Amino acid sequence: MTAAPPLVAGAAAITAKPQPQRLGQWRRLPVKAKAGAILLGVFVLAAVIGPFVTPYDPSFQSPNPSLALRAPSAAHLLGTTQSGQDVLSQLLVGIRLTLELALLVGGAATALSVIVGVTAAFLGGLWDDFLSLVSNVFLVIPSLPLLILLLGYLPQKGETATIIVLSVLGWPWGARVIRAQTMAIRGRDFVAAARETGDSTWRIIAVEIVPNEISLIAASFVNTVLYAIGASVALAFIGLADVNSWSLGTMLYWAQSQQALQLGAWWWFAPPGLAVAFMGTGLVLLNTGIDELGNPRLRDASSANRIAGRRMRPADPTPVWQEEAPSRGRLAGLAASFSRTSLLERSGPARSAPLEARPASGAGDRARP
């Protein structure tokens, strides 16, 4: 339950109805980020309230054989397993456990990668070489076989063990990216200014460097959560987890080991797998959205690149107005695009969006009083 506070905070930041003054910020977010946030919000909501609204005890095995392996019905919205357990209840509890685990791993591994990345960039020299080598080695060694080996040796394969092992192996990618960014920021004028005013290295790191990397750290967090979901589900699927607790992975494990597929019980293995897929899609979309916030070029160009109603390819030469009888729609569009207000409207938000929208990337909300 330790994950409850960040869960709730994340939900509030992402899904809370935007207040009027924040509506503009929300609207300016890339579509992909919005879709991802909404999708994730649904799962966070399910994780928070899920365990309280489960219609049945997920582990309750119905002694009545007629209730076993039933297709979805009014009594069991997602059907039952072979031993008469309610799939919906398992799903609701499972989403919570999986998400909780993934968020904890994401937090721990991201913290590690910030520490390693910033340390490497600041200490430089031999330490930098060493830390970079370590993270590159861990990146190139395939993680899942190593995870299997590590978990295989642990005497008890509970949730804690999985969290620790996943966190220990989940930091190198973030560390690499953050190190590169820190190297770039370190040479900037404002860092030099802070140093001149006598700020300690710790203060520079905490006040100048890390806040400037918040979008990168957020992206790294989202990536790590994605990795943690995938890895934990895969590990549970092959039985390297506490198979008596309900997570999305253990649901798939039981479905596979009790031959749901051969019995044609699609309602048994499809919900947990789809939940993982949708959660992952939400995270990928959110990450793409964060990318687009930082790099406006990547945004969907369908509206931005229309000039005089003509769609521009990015590398097309500057359009030259051709003397042809424009259609009514095109004429109207042309008139509108050259009117003063529309110019202001169009170039105004589009230009300033990347700068202003940056704090709206979820994590930055706290920075704003």
Next chain:
Amino acid sequence: MSFILRRLAFYAVAAWVALTANFFLPRAMPGNAVQAIMAKFPNLQPAAYQALEAMLGVGHLGSLWHQYVAYLGDVFTLNFGIDLSQYPAKVSTLLGQTIPWTLTLVGTATVIAFFIGTGLGIIAGWRHGGWLDRALPGLMFFQAMPYFFLALILIELLATRGIFPIGQGYAGGLIPGWNSAFIGSAIYHSILPAFTIVITTMAGWMLQMRNVMITTIGEDYVVAAQAKGLTSRRVVFTYAARNAILPQLQGFGLALGFVVSGAIVMEIVFSYPGIGLLLLTAVTSNDYPLMQAIFLVITFAVLLANLIVDFIIVAVDPRARTRETAR
């Protein structure tokens, strides 16, 4: 050449780290894992003890250092001992039987996915905002899906209706060999697993290629090429994509670890006779020496693939030949 030498040194270090971790992990674990393993196999055959000797170094006399040296020697001579759970079989034989399956399947599927994904990424990046670009979020859905789950769905949709075989590497009754019946059957059985890998990994390549492509298209030299009046085709492929593909190649090696990880779990669903299925049997029967040997083999395969990609990078990227590429 210095680039390749540097990379070689790096892979040597990575291989050494993997080997050493493999050796010390069971010792570093709480509750003396070696004894726990031996307790799990009370009636261990004396010959099978060699596997423990090889992978864990327990039987070797002397200090930890001597055990470590003996273990390294065993690994380099590919002496992984006798398997614990499938008693008379040698671990190296088991590995030799399964590796070709996984290597062929994962290798081919990854290369196909890389080419399709990169190609689509070029189009999506060039026609930024076009229909393909907007279809990308839909493709990400497949990327976010666990490989093994897509495998389950494909079996449910296609295999149970008899269009494709449900599992296994080849039809029962055939004897593996270089004859057309066996190879045809093997290809037929590998279509669904390969399709799974291609579908789930394609979107990742596509997204990265698209993003680099969009950034590259904004470069002055692309605009200059366009201004010279070159055909779009030439601008796209010779100017933009040629440069945009370099980060893609550098990412290839790192992504490979994920692909292999996903693929070995996917094999379990298809009962594909590869190394993933072997890993599952090792895990379920607590066959630690086999698990360790598999870990080493997979790691070395990934390192080797990375090395090959580095050679390709040197061939394609003139900067890698002249300048040290920090990585």
